[in-house]
Each structure stands twice: as structure tokens, then as C-alpha cells.
Amino acid sequence: xxxxxxxxYNNLFLSDRxxxxxxxxIVLFLLKFFFAWLGDIPEIATGVVFVLFxxxxxxxxxxxxxxxxxxxxxxxxxxxxxNPIQIEIKNSYGFGxxxxxxxxxxxxxxxxxxxxxxxLKPAEVKSIHYNLRPTKRGxxxxxxxxxxxxxxxxxxxxxxxxxxANILPVYPSFINLGQYELMAASRYLTEFGIKxxxxxGQSSEFDQIKNYVGGDDIRTINWKATARKGGLxxxxxxxxxxxxxxxxxxxxxxxxxxxxxxxxxxxxxNATVALSKVAMLKEDKAGLITISENIGSIVPAxxxxxxxxxxxxxxxxxxxxxxxxxxxxxxxxxxxxxKQRGLLVFFTxxxxxxxxxxxxxxxxxxxxxxxxxxxxxxxxxLKELSTAPAKDVEGIYHKTIAEKFxxxxxxxxxxxxxxxxxxxxxxxxxxxxxxxNQYLALKAQQRI
Numbered sequence: 001x002x003x004x005x006x007x008x009y010n011n012l013f014l015s016d017r018x019x020x021x022x023x024x025x026i027v028l029f030l031l032k033f034f035f036a037w038l039g040d041i042p043e044i045a046t047g048v049v050f051v052l053f054x055x056x057x058x059x060x061x062x063x064x065x066x067x068x069x070x071x072x073x074x075x076x077x078x079x080x081x082x083n084p085i086q087i088e089i090k091n092s093y094g095f096g097x098x099x100x101x102x103x104x105x106x107x108x109x110x111x112x113x114x115x116x117x118x119x120l121k122p123a124e125v126k127s128i129h130y131n132l133r134p135t136k137r138g139x140x141x142x143x144x145x146x147x148x149x150x151x152x153x154x155x156x157x158x159x160x161x162x163x164x165a166n167i168l169p170v171y172p173s174f175i176n177l178g179q180y181e182l183m184a185a186s187r188y189l190t191e192f193g194i195k196x197x198x199x200x201g202q203s204s205e206f207d208q209i210k211n212y213v214g215g216d217d218i219r220t221i222n223w224k225a226t227a228r229k230g231g232l233x234x235x236x237x238x239x240x241x242x243x244x245x246x247x248x249x250x251x252x253x254x255x256x257x258x259x260x261x262x263x264x265x266x267x268x269x270n271a272t273v274a275l276s277k278v279a280m281l282k283e284d285k286a287g288l289i290t291i292s293e294n295i296g297s298i299v300p301a302x303x304x305x306x307x308x309x310x311x312x313x314x315x316x317x318x319x320x321x322x323x324x325x326x327x328x329x330x331x332x333x334x335x336x337x338x339k340q341r342g343l344l345v346f347f348t349x350x351x352x353x354x355x356x357x358x359x360x361x362x363x364x365x366x367x368x369x370x371x372x373x374x375x376x377x378x379x380x381x382l383k384e385l386s387t388a389p390a391k392d393v394e395g396i397y398h399k400t401i402a403e404k405f406x407x408x409x410x411x412x413x414x415x416x417x418x419x420x421x422x423x424x425x426x427x428x429x430x431x432x433x434x435x436x437n438q439y440l441a442l443k444a445q446q447r448i
Contacts (some may be wrong), residue, residue, distance in 0.1 A: 011159040012057070018155040021049050037073070043333065049155075056153045066093045067120075069101065070143050071164040077140065078175040080262050080270055082131040087145060089128065091120035098150045100157075101128060101148050103142025103164075107137060126252060131399040135261035136270075137316055152401065172315050173270035180274045180436060243448045244287060244301040244342025245279040245439070246334075251292040251318060252325040254349040257377075259428040262379055268347035269315045271375075271432040276311050278436050280302075282443065288314060289337070291330045292321035298337055311407050311420045327362035334366055343448045345373045351405070354411050364419050371448055373422040375435060380427050382406060 028042035060066065072086040091097055096119060103114040109132060116128050134140060145162040208224050212232035225233035248270060249255075255265040262270075276286035282302045287301030288311050297314045300305075325348070334344065344366065350356045366372050386402040389395075409425055416423040426434045442448050 009052055011141060012160070013015045013157040013159060015150060015154055015157055018049075018053065021048075021155070023100055025049060025076065039173040045419070052153055053155050056151055056155045059093075059151055059153075060149065060156065063093060065238070066158070067091060067099065067147050067149050067160050069147055069160070069162045069164075071142065071145055071166075073142075073166075073168060075168070077132070077134050077168050077170045078173050079134055079137050079170050080173050081175040081267060082133050083175070085130055086124065087128040089147065089322075090120075091122060093151075094122055095152060096121045097152075098154070101130075102146045102148075103130075104146070106140035106142060108134065108138075108140055113161055113326065114433070133196050133261075137170050137266070137318075139167050139169055139170065141165070159241045171312055172266075172273045174273060174312070176432075177274060177277050180278055180432070184191055186257060200328070204408075209238050210236055212373060233313065242303070243284045244337060244338055244340060244341060245284045245448075246287040246289055246344045247275060248289045248291060248330065248334075248346040249292055249315075249318070250346070250348035251296060251321050251323050252326050252348075253320065254325075254351065255347075255418065256320045257349070258380065259380065262428070263320065264349055264355045264428060265318070265320050267377075267431050268375075269318065271347065271435050272315065272345075273308070273312060274432045275435055277308055278439065280307060284448075287338075289330070289333060290318055291325050291327070292316075293323040293326050295329050295333045298333065301342070311380065325359075327359050331365050334370065338370065343371045343439070343442065345375060345388075345439075347375050349376045350412055351379075353408050353411055353415070355416060360415070360419070363421055367419065369422045371422070371442070373424060373432070373435075373438060373442075374416055375424045376409075376412070376427065377431075378409065378427045379405065379421075380429075 013286075025042060025046045028038065028045055032038045034044050035327060058351050069087060069089040072088060074083070077083045085251055087101060087103060089099065089101060091099075099117070101116045101118070103116075105111050105114055111132075114130060118126055118128070120126060145164040147160040147162070148157040149160065193196050209222055210232045210233070212221065212281070216234050220234045220236070222233045222235050249265070249268050255263060255268065259262050259267070264294065266448055272288065276288070279286045283303060285301035285303045286307055288299040290296035290298075296318070299311055299314055321354065346363075350359075362376065363372065382402040382405055384408055386399055388399070390399045413423040414426050422438070424434055
């Protein structure tokens with residue numbers, strides 16, 4: 001008996017029902033002082049409660065594995081996305097039980113609501129489903145799965161601790177990559193409105209000669225093949241392949257700003273993974289350069305099967321720095337690493353026109369050798385402030401300042417375009433779609 005209590009005491013909890021029944025017995029003892037006719041009823045009732053109490057202990061603890069539970073997750077989590085988590089719980093008792101299941105999620109989520117109540121019939125298996133949305137890359141440590149089980153008597157709860165402890169890495173967003181693949185294959189993105197890209201036959205790399213069908217561009221008719229075949233034949237073209245597509249990510253302090261839980265760096269990293277996947281699907285070479293006060297990581301452009309994994313492994317550990325980016329070092333790195341003309345997508349952020357003008361000479365030098373697209377962000381909070389009605393003089397002042405900053409962002413786009421540099425000014429939430437659309441448009445326009 002001593003060994004029994006030493007083994008199970010810490011996992012035995014008295015239920016609210018037991019306290020209610022004991023409270024009723026105490027009331028009976030008090031009433032006995034005023035109503036002698038109650039006789040031995042309080043003692044009998046108390047004795048019955050204690051007998052049932054020990055019966056409840058016996059039926060719950062005679063089976064060492066009355067309940068089994070396990071957590072089912074993927075091997076890694078996707079940053080900024082809803083990741084499905086499943087808990088599978090099985091009742092091995094010969095009777096139905098009520099269970100309260102608590103999952104100890106990583107502390108980064110600051111959640112205490114993963115508490116589920118369910119009833120399990122004998123030998124029944126049930127699944128609990130919920131989602132977690134991480135907002136930072138890194139390692140997330142899951143704790144125990146704790147199940148509190150009660151029998152039909154309901155006088156005690158037995159706690160089961162299942163060692164579901166495991167550490168899952170949170171990688172840049174990869175859940176929606178399949179969606180972007182399908183969109184790129186059909187040459188348009190529809191998530192934020194359809195933006196069509198010209199169909200096959202408009203690029204400069206020859207594909208094949210085929211029979212003319214209605215709708216083909218008559219300018220592509222191959223007259224020599226037509227004369228030999230005796231029917232109209234046309235040339236078809238496909239997108240040029242094996243172009244260098246480099247994503248350049250600014251890791252300086254300007255990328256620390258948060259939107260909906262994610263920093264601008266995280267949005268840039270997620271967009272980089274998606275663009276790299278689409279570029280390789282289009283048979284271009286994807287590469288990566290990170291920059292802060294010094295050059296960070298460099299992944300030379302390639303389209304081998306493991307390239308996306310190499311890019312994700314590098315981006316998994318990237319963090320923002322506190323100093324300003326050194327674009328002179330970036331120019332030197334681009335000249336030494338990117339040997340032939342390619343597309344450079346530079347993810348950064350400028351909050352003022354003067355900040356852009358300090359970096360503009362280096363951007364112009366890079367644009368002399370490559371097609372440069374500078375991607376920076378709309379401040380959505382300022383946009384909301386500028387559209388909200390002003391209620392007092394202070395509100396008018398805040399609204400005017402917000403409109404000034406928004407106007408400056410538009411001036412930055414014009415300034416970049418004036419020097420032959422493409423610019424994308426986008427809300428963080430629409431970054432991935434806007435960047436991929438720009439890439440597909442440049443492919444269709446034969447710019448790369």
C-alpha cells in the first residue's frame with residue numbers, strides 16, 4: 001500500500017464532485033444535532049462515500065495504461081502560417097471515461113488555452129485538432145501532454161503525463177509554396193486580384209514548330225516550313241531559362257519593424273523562399289545574398305534539387321542587426337559573385353527620402369550591370385491614420401504628418417524609376433504575391 005501511494009499520490013486529484021458529496025455529509029452531521037430521527041444516516045452516508053472513493057481509486061489505477069495519448073506534428077513548423085497540431089487519445093479502460101487534456105505548447109506562443117474536455121467510450125480513439133501560428137524563426141520546445149481522467153463515479157481524477165516533449169524548428173514559410181507553384185504554372189496570381197501575364201509564344205527562346213490554330217500570332221508564321229508542309233506552320237517560343245535570380249535581404253535595423261506579429265525581415269524571408277521556388281520552377285537559377293553592416297550569407301545561384309533547402313537552411317538562422325546596411329560592400333559582393341547579368345530583388349525599407357538618397361549612388365552602380373528591383377514597404381498603420389477622420393487639432397496634426405510620410409514613399413518610387421531602377425512599394429501582407437507577379441511580368445516582357 002505504501003508503494004502504491006508513493007507511485008500514484010502525485011497523480012491523484014480530488015474532484016469537485018467528491019467535495020460536494022463530503023459537504024453534504026457534513027451538513028447531515030450538523031442536522032443530526034437538531035433532528036434526532038436522522039440516527040445513523042450521516043455515518044452510513046459518509047461510509048458509503050469512502051467506500052466509493054476507494055472503489056474509484058481501484059478501478060482507475062488497476063490499469064497502468066488506461067489512457068494513451070500522443071502528439072502528431074510535422075517535422076518542422078512554417079513561420080507566419082497556421083500549422084496543424086493533432087493529439088490522438090485512446091481509452092483502454094473497460095468503461096467510459098471523461099478526460100481533460102492539456103497540451104503544453106512552447107512558451108513563445110504565450111498560450112494557456114490548449115485545454116480540451118471530451119468523453120471516451122471503452123476502446124474509443126479520438127483526435128484533437130488545433131492550429132499554431134509562430135511569428136519567429138528558431139526552435140520551439142513542446143512540453144508534456146497531460147490528461148486528467150475520471151471514471152463514471154467521478155470522485156477522483158487520475159493524471160497521466162505523456163512525454164510528448166519534442167523540439168521543432170520553425171523555418172521560413174513553406175506551407176503555401178505549392179499554391180505559388182500552381183499559380184506560376186498558369187502564369188498569373190489570383191490571391192489579390194488577377195494579374196495576367198502573356199502566354200507562351202511571346203518570349204525569345206525558340207521552342208518548336210507546330211500547326212497554326214486560330215488565335216496564334218500571325219507574326220510567328222514560319223513560311224519555309226509552311227511551303228514544305230503545305231499548311232500554315234508557326235514558331236512557338238518559351239521563356240528564356242537559366243537566368244540568375246538573386247534575392248538580396250537587408251538585415252539592418254530598418255527591417256525590425258513588426259506587422260501582425262512578423263518583422264519585415266520575416267516577410268522578406270518568406271517572400272524569398274516563395275520567389276526562389278517559382279524561379280526554379282521556371283528553370284531559372286535562384287541565389288541569395290544577405291547584407292547588414294557587412295556581407296552576411298551568400299548562396300550562389302543554382303537550380304539543383306537541393307537549392308531551395310540550402311536557401312532555407314541559411315535563412316532559418318538569420319536575424320536583424322542594429323547598424324545600417326553597407327551597400328558599398330553589397331556592390332563589391334555582387335560584382336564578384338554574380339558574373340553575368342541577372343535579376344536582383346533587394347528587400348529593404350526606406351522611411352525617408354534622405355535615407356534613400358544616401359544609398360542611391362550604390363543602387364545606381366548595381367543597376368548598371370543587373371536588372372535591379374528594390375522592394376520596400378508601406379507603413380500600413382500610417383495609412384490607417386491618414387484615412388481616419390481627425391477629431392481635434394492634435395488629430396489633424398497627426399493625420400498631416402502621416403500623409404507627408406506616405407507621399408514621401410511615393411516620391412521614392414519615382415526617384416528610383418528615374419534612374420532605371422524598378423521599385424515595388426507594397427504592404428507586408430501582399431509582399432510575396434507582388435514580388436512573384438513582378439518576376440513573371442519581367443519574364444513575359446523579356447527583361448530577363
